[in-house]
Amino acid sequence: MEDKKKVTILVVIALILAITAITLTNINSEISTKNPNQLSPTGAVVGIVIEPSEVEDKLAGPPQ
Amino acid sequence: MKSTEAITYASIAVIAISLFFIGTELTGLATGNDTAIVNVTILTAAEINFTTDILDFGSGAVTPGQTAILDSEGTNTSWSGNATYGNLTLENIGSVNLTLQLKTDLSPADFLGGAAPTFQAKVVNNTGNVGACTGTNVFTNYANINTTMQSACGTFFGYEAAIDEIAIDFSMNISDDAEGVKVMTITAIGTY
Numbered sequence: 001m002e003d004k005k006k007v008t009i010l011v012v013i014a015l016i017l018a019i020t021a022i023t024l025t026n027i028n029s030e031i032s033t034k035n036p037n038q039l040s041p042t043g044a045v046v047g048i049v050i051e052p053s054e055v056e057d058k059l060a061g062p063p064q
Numbered sequence: 065m066k067s068t069e070a071i072t073y074a075s076i077a078v079i080a081i082s083l084f085f086i087g088t089e090l091t092g093l094a095t096g097n098d099t100a101i102v103n104v105t106i107l108t109a110a111e112i113n114f115t116t117d118i119l120d121f122g123s124g125a126v127t128p129g130q131t132a133i134l135d136s137e138g139t140n141t142s143w144s145g146n147a148t149y150g151n152l153t154l155e156n157i158g159s160v161n162l163t164l165q166l167k168t169d170l171s172p173a174d175f176l177g178g179a180a181p182t183f184q185a186k187v188v189n190n191t192g193n194v195g196a197c198t199g200t201n202v203f204t205n206y207a208n209i210n211t212t213m214q215s216a217c218g219t220f221f222g223y224e225a226a227i228d229e230i231a232i233d234f235s236m237n238i239s240d241d242a243e244g245v246k247v248m249t250i251t252a253i254g255t256y
Binding site for chain 1: 068072074075076078079082083085086111112113114116117118119120121123125127128134144162232234238240242243244245246247248249250251252253254255256
């Protein structure tokens with residue numbers, strides 16, 4: 001009976017350590033897809049206002 | 065072999081393997097005379113900043129039947145608006161050399177609209193910053209810039225005060241059927 005108790009304790013310890021090892025291994029195995037040495041992008045703006053072009057009046061005759 | 069013995073050996077094996085993966089270190093108490101080390105770690109800081117972050121080409125109309133050609137160095141062919149002189153200025157404000165890539169958030173068609181628009185960039189060392197940008201530079205002369213990152217300073221974009229600024233000029237072709245308020249974002253990404 002005493003032996004069974006010791007074995008049970010040993011099995012519990014083994015399970016706890018195994019679960020801990022698996023968890024830690026999984027956490028460390030996550031590979032980032034981002035270059036760690038790449039800076040955050042910085043931005044600037046270019047703007048322009050395009051007004052409608054004048055429409056050529058091809059029907060208009062020569063000035064009188 | 066009894067089943068309890070098998071379980072015991074298996075458990076010991078699992079414990080050993082688990083400790084191997086978790087990692088174990090021996091610890092101890094240091095005694096007697098000892099030396100100490102003062103350790104200073106100077107971290108590098110990497111950062112870039114647009115010191116001029118707006119380039120406004122103003123407003124105007126394209127001459128009917130023509131394609132307007134504008135750039136930020138004063139060219140305003142077939143354009144009723146004023147010539148534009150200026151650029152975007154990008155500075156390496158960190159303490160480490162970088163490589164630099166540029167892209168836009170819109171294609172020329174999405175930015176300008178109309179028939180066959182073009183939008184190009186040119187990257188040069190800013191005045192007094194000779195050698196700021198070295199290596200592969202797609203934008204040595206005016207070249208198409210788009211939504212894909214392209215190399216501007218492939219070897220390094222310097223951080224030292226005398227070589228830490230570049231100027232980015234822009235050129236565009238606008239057809240006479242384009243109109244509206246147009247805004248585009250230029251994105252710079254540094255890597256060290």
